[in-house]
Amino acid sequence: MLALVEGAHRGFAEVSLRHDYVNGCDTTPVAFLEGIYVAPEARGRGAARALVAAAEAWAGGRNCREFASDVSIENTASAAMHMALGFEETERVVFFVKKLCAD
Numbered sequence: 001m002l003a004l005v006e007g008a009h010r011g012f013a014e015v016s017l018r019h020d021y022v023n024g025c026d027t028t029p030v031a032f033l034e035g036i037y038v039a040p041e042a043r044g045r046g047a048a049r050a051l052v053a054a055a056e057a058w059a060g061g062r063n064c065r066e067f068a069s070d071v072s073i074e075n076t077a078s079a080a081m082h083m084a085l086g087f088e089e090t091e092r093v094v095f096f097v098k099k100l101c102a103d
Contacts, residue, residue: 001054003038003047010042013051017062024090025066031059033069036081052085 003011014034022030033055038047059067069087071078073094083089 001051001058003042003051005039005042005045005047011036011038011047011051013037013055015055015058017059017064018068022066022068023070023093025068027065029062029064031055031062031064031067033067048081049085 001013001015002009003013005011013036016032016034017029018032019029022032033052036048036051038051056067067087069082071082073092079089
């Protein structure tokens with residue numbers, strides 16, 4: 001999905017359908033906001049809200065009852081945007097890895 005601001009592309013959103021477990025969700029499939037970007041000069045002008053609304057409409061047409069996303073813990077700007085767009089935080093996760101052999 002692309003966002004037009006004053007006739008120019010200024011943002012995009014990538015949305016997928018996830019059929020596996022999605023943290024905090026109870027249904028399947030779940031629409032998942034894989035990524036969203038709005039150019040700095042277009043922020044605060046409704047582009048992200050329009051992109052998310054379009055994604056929600058797309059998801060509704062695919063029988064999704066939930067719309068999920070994630071952000072890294074340190075990305076407070078993205079977390080604030082998600083909250084402003086109606087998302088609710090469900091949980092926080094820390095990932096770990098352990099190397100099993102030398103390369």
